[in-house]
Amino acid sequence: MELDTLLRTLEATGFATAIRENESLFPWxxxxxxxxxxxxxxxxxxxxxxxxxxxxxxxxxxxxxxDVLPCTWAAFALAAITGSLLFSxxxxxxxxxxxxxxxxVFLALAGLNMAVFHLGVGRAIxxxxxxxQGIPLPARIAAGTSLLLWIGVVAFGRWTGFTLHATPLVS
Amino acid sequence: xxxxxxxxxxxxxEQTPLSQTIQSTxxxxxxxxTIHILAIAAVMSSVLxxxxxxxGIVGTDQPLARVTGRFRPVIWWTLPxxxxxxxxxxxxxxxxxxANPVFQLKMLLLLAAIGVTAFFKxxxxxxxxxxxxxxxxxxxxxxxxxx
Numbered sequence: 001m002e003l004d005t006l007l008r009t010l011e012a013t014g015f016a017t018a019i020r021e022n023e024s025l026f027p028w029x030x031x032x033x034x035x036x037x038x039x040x041x042x043x044x045x046x047x048x049x050x051x052x053x054x055x056x057x058x059x060x061x062x063x064x065x066x067d068v069l070p071c072t073w074a075a076f077a078l079a080a081i082t083g084s085l086l087f088s089x090x091x092x093x094x095x096x097x098x099x100x101x102x103x104x105v106f107l108a109l110a111g112l113n114m115a116v117f118h119l120g121v122g123r124a125i126x127x128x129x130x131x132x133q134g135i136p137l138p139a140r141i142a143a144g145t146s147l148l149l150w151i152g153v154v155a156f157g158r159w160t161g162f163t164l165h166a167t168p169l170v171s
Numbered sequence: 172x173x174x175x176x177x178x179x180x181x182x183x184x185e186q187t188p189l190s191q192t193i194q195s196t197x198x199x200x201x202x203x204x205t206i207h208i209l210a211i212a213a214v215m216s217s218v219l220x221x222x223x224x225x226x227g228i229v230g231t232d233q234p235l236a237r238v239t240g241r242f243r244p245v246i247w248w249t250l251p252x253x254x255x256x257x258x259x260x261x262x263x264x265x266x267x268x269x270a271n272p273v274f275q276l277k278m279l280l281l282l283a284a285i286g287v288t289a290f291f292k293x294x295x296x297x298x299x300x301x302x303x304x305x306x307x308x309x310x311x312x313x314x315x316x317x318x
Contacts, residue, residue, distance in 0.1 A: 024317075027313060027314055027316075027317045030313055031309065031310040031313040031314065034208070034309055034312075034313050035215070035306060035309045035310070037208070037212070038208065038211050038212040038215040038216070038309065039212070039215055039216055039219060041209065041212040041216075042212035042213055042214075042215050042216025042217070042219075043216045043219075043220075045212065045213065045216070046216055046217075046220070055241075056241055058237060058241070059230075059233065059237075059241070063230075063232075067220065067229050067230045068216075068220065071216075071219060071220075071223075071229075151205075151209060154205055154208055154209055154212075155201075155202075155205040158201050158204050158205045158208065159201050161201075162197075162200075162201050
């Protein structure tokens with residue numbers, strides 16, 4: 001299969017080989033990846049809990065979002081870069097791991113959910129004020145969906161680590 | 172630190188029915204680790220937002236006390252979840268954690284971070300220090316698996 005050849009080519013690159021063969025490179029990049037993910041998920045949760053009406057009600061949703069989102073995007077960039085490096089070191093096995101695939105389905109759904117929110121009900125965020133009743137129901141549903149999807153991303157990510165080496169090597 | 176008494180305690184803990192159950196039920200550790208990471212996410216993002224306010228970088232149009240009141244309770248309420256899920260991992264694999272120098276370092280960093288969070292308020296240096304300690308805790312947490 002074409003894709004498998006590509007994955008094996010990625011694994012054979014210099015940096016992928018270095019990450020795979022060096023004893024401490026993988027754990028260092030993995031630590032950065034975990035740090036980045038905690039900041040992505042935690043900062044998104046701050047916004048989601050505000051939109052649902054459970055926390056930070058003394059700050060307007062629009063203000064809180066602009067406080068938090070730059071951190072979210074910076075952390076997401078770090079997570080994507082470190083994640084790509086970790087992936088490259090064992091690309092074939094990661095790509096064929098069901099939990100890893102599920103993680104990216106959830107990640108894509110979280111992105112889609114965010115896009116729908118921003119292009120739809122979220123456009124009125126500046127008018128939502130500081131009372132929980134001011135947040136429309138569709139926005140609360142989008143926030144709850146976001147929380148569940150990100151919990152799924154973390155869970156499937158952790159399960160990938162436990163199942164990766166059990167994947168039989170077939171080419 | 173690795174003493175004979177600690178090794179004996181780890182071997183004893185490993186043989187307890189609770190530890191055996193955790194070891195033989197394959198979903199327990201990944202589930203508990205997922206909850207542990209989600210709890211760390213709550214702490215890390217709260218510490219970051221609090222420290223960015225202390226440093227005068229984010230949300231400076233609101234009083235410091237309001238930001239502290241919003242994020243500091245998250246740190247305290249999340250700690251019991253971290254300790255409970257951490258305890259499950261320790262009971263499941265005592266020697267991997269308790270006798271591990273990286274785990275011991277992580278616990279020292281945790282004590283320092285709790286101290287900094289509890290006793291110090293204003294200065295900018297403290298903001299940087301607390302963020303550095305929590306980042307160190309996350310790094311040490313991941314490195315436990317490699318020692």
